[in-house]
Amino acid sequence: MEPTLESSAKNILPEVNIHIVGRNMLQNQLLLSFLKNEIGADGTYVPTVREASLTGGAENMPTNFLVIDTKDVEIDKLWYEIALWKKEVSGNCYLALFNVEPKLKIEKKAMSMGICGIFYNNTSLHTIAKGVSAVLKGELWYSRESLKRCLLEIRPLLNYNEPHLNTYLTLREVEILTLIASGYGNKAIADHLNISEHTVKTHIYNIYKKLRVSNRLQASLWAAKNLS
Incomplete structure (x- = not known):
């Protein structure tokens, strides 16, 4: 099942460096070109x-996006390499996995490693482009089912400064945070609540500031613990 996050794959960011990681050179060239x-x-x-x-990595410099091929790769070794690599790099960088076997059920581990999205081995090129675009806009690219299943399970594995339960959120912010935790993208939230995407982005900015989080995953974890 493809994720339900909605986003255009055109003209998202003017400066993005895509790094396709894997040993299938022909496949990687085709994906990179696409x-x-x-x-x-x-x-x-x-x-x-x-x-x-x-x-x-510095201000006004390109955003980097690693799209890692998992075909014929030892998953445990891949986690180790990602962990080492993340210690050595700095700056604005996103990671996603592709060619993932659904039966491996690696979503929980991927989230705990800071992986922003997963593309399965039956995912089309157009869907990969759509997912990359969504992640670069600050969204997660997991199916809603896997997102809901994993949020509470991985909370102890993530380390961030969680605000007190009495953090004040408006009713509208609670609505939007609940939809974020359910896997909705900005456009889907706007359509669901009949408001503009700009208004959604403003609310999300305020939510992040109040919760002292920096991304959708952290906000979703807070929601899973405190709004359920």
């Missing part, structure tokens, strides 16, 4: 996570 055309990004392909060399 994402370049759909998103308007620069990019490279490399065999392993450790060989991914990032550019930017």
Whole structure:
């Protein structure tokens, strides 16, 4: 089942570097070429996570996005390489996995490792482009079912400064936070509540500030613990 997050894969960010990681050179070239055309990004392909060399990271520099192929890869070894790599890099970087076997059920571990999205081995190129676009806009790319299932389970594995339960949220902010935790993207939230996307973004900014979180995953974890 494809995620229900809605987003356009066109013209999302002017400066994005896509790094396709994996040993299938032909496949990686094709995927990279497709994402370049759909998103308007620069990019490279490399065999392993450790060989991914990032550019930017400072203000006004490109955003980096690693899309990692999991086909014929030892998953435990991949987690180890990602953990080492994350200790050595800084700056604005997103990670996603593709060619994932659904039966592996790695969503919980992926979330705990800070992976922003998962693309299964039956995911189309157009859906991958749509998902990359959504992640670059600050969304998560997991199915709603897996997101709901994993949120409470991975909460102890994540470390962030959680505000007190008495944090004041308006009724509208609670509505939006609940939808975020259910896997809705900004457009879907706007359509559901009959408000503009700009208004949704303003509410999300205020929610993040009040909860002292920086992304949808952390906000969703807070909601799973405190709004259920």
